[in-house]
Amino acid sequence: MCGIIGIAGTTPVAAALYDGLTVLQHRGQDAAGIATVDGTRLHVRKGNGGVKEVFSEPDMLALTGQVGIGHCRYPTAGSEGSAEAQPFYVNSPYGIALGHNGNLINTEALRQQLFQADRRHVNTESDSEVLLNVFAHELAGQGTLSPDAALAAVAGVHRRCVGGYAVVCLVLGLGLVAFRDPNGIRPLVLGHRRGAAGGEYVLASESVALDILGFRRLRDVLPGEGLVVTGDGQLHSRPCAEPRPHAPCIFEYVYFARPDSMIEDISVHKARMRMGVALGEKLLRLRPDHDIDTVIPIPDTSRTSALELANVLGVKYREGFIKNRYIGRTFIMPGQVERVRSVRRKLNPIPLEFEDRVVLLVDDSIVRGTTSRQIVQMARDAGARKVYLASAAPPVRYPNVYGIDMPAAEELVAHGRSEEEVAALIGCDWLIYQDLSDLVAAVSGSRRQVTRFDSSCFDGDYVTGIEPGYFDRLRQLRSDEAKRNRRSA
Numbered sequence: 001m002c003g004i005i006g007i008a009g010t011t012p013v014a015a016a017l018y019d020g021l022t023v024l025q026h027r028g029q030d031a032a033g034i035a036t037v038d039g040t041r042l043h044v045r046k047g048n049g050g051v052k053e054v055f056s057e058p059d060m061l062a063l064t065g066q067v068g069i070g071h072c073r074y075p076t077a078g079s080e081g082s083a084e085a086q087p088f089y090v091n092s093p094y095g096i097a098l099g100h101n102g103n104l105i106n107t108e109a110l111r112q113q114l115f116q117a118d119r120r121h122v123n124t125e126s127d128s129e130v131l132l133n134v135f136a137h138e139l140a141g142q143g144t145l146s147p148d149a150a151l152a153a154v155a156g157v158h159r160r161c162v163g164g165y166a167v168v169c170l171v172l173g174l175g176l177v178a179f180r181d182p183n184g185i186r187p188l189v190l191g192h193r194r195g196a197a198g199g200e201y202v203l204a205s206e207s208v209a210l211d212i213l214g215f216r217r218l219r220d221v222l223p224g225e226g227l228v229v230t231g232d233g234q235l236h237s238r239p240c241a242e243p244r245p246h247a248p249c250i251f252e253y254v255y256f257a258r259p260d261s262m263i264e265d266i267s268v269h270k271a272r273m274r275m276g277v278a279l280g281e282k283l284l285r286l287r288p289d290h291d292i293d294t295v296i297p298i299p300d301t302s303r304t305s306a307l308e309l310a311n312v313l314g315v316k317y318r319e320g321f322i323k324n325r326y327i328g329r330t331f332i333m334p335g336q337v338e339r340v341r342s343v344r345r346k347l348n349p350i351p352l353e354f355e356d357r358v359v360l361l362v363d364d365s366i367v368r369g370t371t372s373r374q375i376v377q378m379a380r381d382a383g384a385r386k387v388y389l390a391s392a393a394p395p396v397r398y399p400n401v402y403g404i405d406m407p408a409a410e411e412l413v414a415h416g417r418s419e420e421e422v423a424a425l426i427g428c429d430w431l432i433y434q435d436l437s438d439l440v441a442a443v444s445g446s447r448r449q450v451t452r453f454d455s456s457c458f459d460g461d462y463v464t465g466i467e468p469g470y471f472d473r474l475r476q477l478r479s480d481e482a483k484r485n486r487r488s489a
Contacts, residue, residue, distance in 0.1 A: 001256055001404050002086075002101040003027035004188075005204040006069040006168030007213075008176040008229035012036075014063035017070040020202070020209040021051045026258060027101075027205060028074035031085035035097040036068035037170050042095055046071075046085040067176055067231065069168045071099035074405065084126045087169075090133060093140040095172035100128035101205055102165035102186040102403035105470060110134060110160065131167065134160055145173055147228040147236035154179045154226035158241035162464050164249065164402030164454070166221070168203055176229040178203045182241035183463050184223030185249050185402045185454050187263045191215030201229045206261040220264055247463040250453035251404055253443045254393045255301055255364045264450050266443060269304060274442035275392045276305035276362075279434050280312025283390065286432065292388065293357040296320035298364075298375055299347070305392040306362035315360075320353040320379070343374045355383035361428075365393035367406060369413030372426045380427075389428040394436045395419065398460040399474055406457055408475040 003024030007013040017034050032054040033046025045059045051072060071086040087097040104110065104127040111130055114120045118137045122129050138156030142149035150171060157179065164185030168178045180188045191202045191210035202215045210217050221227065224241030248264050259269040283290065294316045297306035300323065310317035324346050353359075359379055366372050372389060379387045395414035400406040409415045414422050423431035436458050444450050456462045 001027050001074060002099075003072040003205045003209075004069070004099045004101045004166060004168050005071075005202065005209055006099070006170075006176050006178055007200070007202045008067045008231075008233065009200040010066060010233065012064060013066055013068045014060050016202075016213050017063075017068050018051065018055060018060065020204060020213055021070045021072050023208050023212050023258070024072055024205055025051055027256060028072045030074040031082065032070070032072045033086050033099070034063055034068060034070045035087040035089070035099075035170055036063045036065035037172060038065035040172060041065075042089065042097060042170065042172060044087060044089060044097065046082075046087065048082045048085060067170060067229075069097060069099050069170055069176070084124050084128075086126075086128055088126070088129045088132045090120075090136045093136065094145060094174070096132065096136050096139070096169055098128065098132040098135065098167060098169040100131055100165055100167050101188075102163060102181065103127060103401060104131060104161050104163035104165065105401050105464065105466065106162040108473070113160075127163075131157070131161060131165065132169070135167075135169065139171070145171070147174070147230060147234075150174060150177050150228050151226045151236065151238055151240055155240040158182050158224055164464075166205065174228065175231045176201070176203070177227070178221065179226040179240065180221045180223060182224035182244045183247045183454070184220075184264075185247060185463070187248065187252060187257070188221040189263070190218045190221055190227070192218050199233045199235075201233070201235060203227070206257055206263065208258050208261045211260070217262065245452055245463055246450065247452045247454040248450060249402060249404070250439065250443055250455045251365075251393075251400065251457060254439070256404070259301075259304060266445060266450065270445065271443045272301075272304035272364075272392070273308045274445065275434060275439065276308030277312055278438035278442050279305065279362075279390055279392055279432070280309040282435065282438065283309070283313065283432055291358050291386070292360045294318050294320070294353060295360045295362060296353060296379075297362050299323045301364040302362045302392060305364065309360075309362060309390065313360075318353045320350055320359065320361075320382075321347045321375075322350065323347055343371050347375065347378065349378050349382040351382045353382075354379055356385050357383075358386040358388070359384045360388045360390055362390045362392065364391070365396060366391050366413060366422070366426070366433075367396050368411055369422065369426050372413075372428075376426055376428045386429045387427075388430040388432070389423070389426065390432045392434055392439075394433050394439060394455075394458040395422070396457050398457050399471065400457045401462065401466070401470070401474065402454060402456075402464075404457070409471070410475075 295310035
């Protein structure tokens, strides 16, 4: 998962891109980058680390120009080295820089096509560089540079690329280009504000970036849509793919997105509130005579759901863990050793809230189970008489292939196991999961403007289809063992 932002402004945009990336930092802390265009010059600064670590004051001063893009990354495949920090750049045709959120599932086939037929070289293992070269080749084939040519190139990308992707890119001599996969799996939102000399546009992974920069949210980019904002501030857009099932990623609402964001006109905060209500109602159906004394969230993402769950149960909601805010998200850390160490550094229990109590811990989801096991043990060590665990999401049984670093199926604690077996592995006295139907209802809400979601990590239903052998290749890339081998190479 990554965060992307692109701005076509009327004044220098580097500072705004920086500020936008800081509020998208939760989507990846592995690397960050900014590219701007000043006339015929492209300026790029990128590197490993968080936004504040990558950019110095001299860097920002050098990023001149009124059009630019930014990216913050965590790796789903490939290495974690600085060579794969984004934006990526190619000089032909015209000069193009690209930032990408998501994952292509036909990367190897595209890589061969690019080399054998398109005569283009891909220098990294990143599917983002593959996507960039596909776009560059399609644009070169148009024979001219115009908004129509760029949108035709986007249509070519959609015909060739399979997966979930949201893209912002700079094309020298044209402006800002953005597009979203035909199923709308990965999010991308469009905003506008009045500038000193005309309109300014922004595209970002989440609406919170628009809020902090003072842009008005116009709408989500449509599935398969392409947009071009020219240097004079003119917006061009049109559908660039045949209609396909609209299936935004439901895990954005469960975990990744900030609660103050709107995705597909759905409030992430409100969706998480409804998750808590649904989970509380399920718990009462299963155990109307429960003995829970206290509901305690595992910070931060689960707080909203936990509070609503406690209200449904009619029991106390308490903050039982203090979080060290200088430790990143353990789910997106690259290896098991790092995750184990960071949980102990990140969370510390308040014994007063656990001593001689039956506590219900609430988490947004359970992926590998390693973090959950440690937190359950922390609660016992702090004096809890019983420890129950509730997940606001269903069991994660299948890898995510559209841009979320969910590992090989064998590393998912719920894969091939019953809920009772998972509870035994985690060490809790009782484990309750959200039902998938309740999760879908909670996210879509009463308006039901979205009726289908990509929930493949829960049900194994991949909206794009999966080619034979893909999961074997995925295991080679995403398992903890594979990542350790790449880091030691």
